[in-house]
Structure formats: structure tokens, C-alpha cells
Amino acid sequence: EGRWFAVRVAPLGTHGLVLVLAEDLTEMRRVEAMRRDFVANVSHELKTPVGALSLLAETVESAADDPEAVRRFAGRMQHESVRLTSLVQDLMTLSRVQGDEPLPELHPVSLDEVVVEALDRGHVKAGAKGIELATGGEDGLKVRGDEELLVTALRNLIDNAVAYSPENTRVVVATRRADEAYAEINVTDQGIGIPPGDLERVFERFYRVDPARSRQTGGTGLGLAIVKHVVTKHDGQVTVWSKEGSGSTFTIRLPLLNPPAGGDPTPRTRT
Numbered sequence: 685e686g687r688w689f690a691v692r693v694a695p696l697g698t699h700g701l702v703l704v705l706a707e708d709l710t711e712m713r714r715v716e717a718m719r720r721d722f723v724a725n726v727s728h729e730l731k732t733p734v735g736a737l738s739l740l741a742e743t744v745e746s747a748a749d750d751p752e753a754v755r756r757f758a759g760r761m762q763h764e765s766v767r768l769t770s771l772v773q774d775l776m777t778l779s780r781v782q783g784d785e786p787l788p789e790l791h792p793v794s795l796d797e798v799v800v801e802a803l804d805r806g807h808v809k810a811g812a813k814g815i816e817l818a819t820g821g822e823d824g825l826k827v828r829g830d831e832e833l834l835v836t837a838l839r840n841l842i843d844n845a846v847a848y849s850p851e852n853t854r855v856v857v858a859t860r861r862a863d864e865a866y867a868e869i870n871v872t873d874q875g876i877g878i879p880p881g882d883l884e885r886v887f888e889r890f891y892r893v894d895p896a897r898s899r900q901t902g903g904t905g906l907g908l909a910i911v912k913h914v915v916t917k918h919d920g921q922v923t924v925w926s927k928e929g930s931g932s933t934f935t936i937r938l939p940l941l942n943p944p945a946g947g948d949p950t951p952r953t954r955t
């Protein structure tokens with residue numbers, strides 16, 4: 685275990701002092717440990733709803749002569765099944781996108797359509813909290829990609845924006861041409877925000893700032909990991925800006941399809 689050390693020697697000022705930094709490649713070891721922890725985490729996450737389900741089943745059995753109790757327990761069983769299903773679905777999506785292989789089929793994808801599709805389901809949850817879902821920005825941007833995966837990624841960001849925002853706030857999904865070669869989708873909320881110390885880690889599998897809150901909102905803890913891998917697979921990046929107590933902006937940056945080859949993108953008119 686003592687092998688992973690990089691030694692860096694840095695001169696300090698002009699007095700011949702050197703600073704020797706024994707860097708234990710923490711990052712590399714952390715990634716390795718994360719890989720090992722993943723299976724443990726998955727097992728733990730599966731165990732919770734499965735355990736609850738079997739307990740509820742037992743309870744239902746013993747409450748068979750109380751229809752009201754049966755109904756109540758059945759409702760909770762349904763809730764746990766939904767949780768289990770989302771977890772399994774997220775695990776399947778993650779396994780599709782976290783490997784090194786490129787995505788099999790890429791097509792021209794309109795970001796307008798990705799936004800419309802991703803917002804589709806979001807309206808229900810947002811409506812229940814009185815959250816206004818607004819869209820804006822530049823139309824007609826196209827990228828090369830897998831539409832279904834891009835929709836999943838954006839949907840995860842929208843679901844989070846709604847889940848981590850108080851009632852009667854606003855979530856804005858906006859597309860824009862960032863520069864000649866890149867398009868951006870920004871999801872901005874007026875929610876609880878993310879503490880600076882957690883910002884770097886929220887894209888890790890099962891990392892949650894507040895585990896109780898995440899479970900309460902039905903989160904699997906895999907949403908942002910999926911976003912990161914989907915976007916990376918499209919040669920893009922996802923970044924986050926956040927201020928505790930006032931909100932967050934998640935930005936998906938993707939290479940534009942057919943960016944103008946350095947020239948003037950607008951057709952010239954003859955005078």
C-alpha cells in the first residue's frame with residue numbers, strides 16, 4: 685500500500701530552501717476506494733427498500749382483518765417499490781454510460797427537443813410545489829448525441845432543481861451558444877444551494893449533501909453521476925455554480941454540431 689507516492693520538490697524563495705511534498709496520490713487512491721465502496725453502497729441502498737418491503741409484507745399479513753391498515757401498508761409498499769425501481773433504473777443507466785466504450789449510435793439532436801422532452805414530466809412535480817418552470821435562450825442549436833441519454837441527464841438536473849427548492853420559486857432552463865464550438869444548457873434554481881465544501885463531490889455516485897433530505901425527495905444519489913457520465917460521453921462538461929441559501933446553476937456544455945468554420949455564420953445579403 686506504500687507505493688502510491690509522488691514526491692514534488694519546490695524551491696522556496698532565494699535562500700536555497702526547498703519544500704519537499706510527499707503527495708500520496710490521494711486522488712488515485714480515492715477513486716480506487718470509491719470503486720470498492722460502490723458495491724457496498726449499492727448493496728446498502730438496495731437493502732433499505734427491500735428490508736422495508738419484507739417488513740411491510742409481514743405486517744400486512746398480520747393485519748389482514750383490518751382493511752384500513754392493509755390499505756395504508758399497501759400504500760407504503762408501493763412507495764418502497766417505486767424507490768427500488770428508480771434505483772435499479774439509475775444503476776442500469778449508469779452502467780451504460782460509465783464505461784470507457786464510446787456510445788454506439790450518435791445522431792444529430794436538437795437541444796430544443798431535449799429541453800421539451802426533459803421538461804415534460806418535470807411540470808407535475810414543479811406544479812405540486814408551485815414552482816414555475818421557465819425556458820428561454822437561443823433556439824435551433826444542434827449537437828451530435830444520444831437524445832434519450834441527453835434527455836435523461838437534463839431531466840435529472842431539472843428534478844434536482846425542483847427537489848432542492850422551496851415552494852413558489854422559479855427554475856429556468858436556458859440554452860445558449862457559448863462560443864463558436866459549444867452550446868450550453870443552464871438549469872438555474874432559487875433553492876437551498878450547495879455548501880462550497882460539497883460542490884466538488886456532488887457528482888460522485890451516492891454522494892449527498894444531506895442524505896435524509898435526498899431520501900425524502902426520492903433521490904437515488906446517482907442523478908448527478910449519471911449527468912456527468914452522459915455529458916462526458918458527448919465530449920462535453922458539466923459544471924455547477926452555487927450559493928448556499930440562494931440557489932444553484934448547473935451547466936451542461938456540449939460541442940455544437942457543424943459549428944461555423946471560423947467564418948461568418950449569417951448568410952450574406954447582396955446589395
Ligand code: ADP
Nearest residue numbers: 844845848886892893898903904905906907908
Ligand atoms: P439525489 O438523488 O440525492 O438528488 P444527485 O446525484 O442528483 O442525488 O445529487 C447529489 C446531491 O447534490 C443531492 O443529494 C443534493 O444534496 C445535491 N444537489 C443536487 N442538485 C442540487 C440543487 N439543484 N440544489 C441543491 N443541492 C443539490
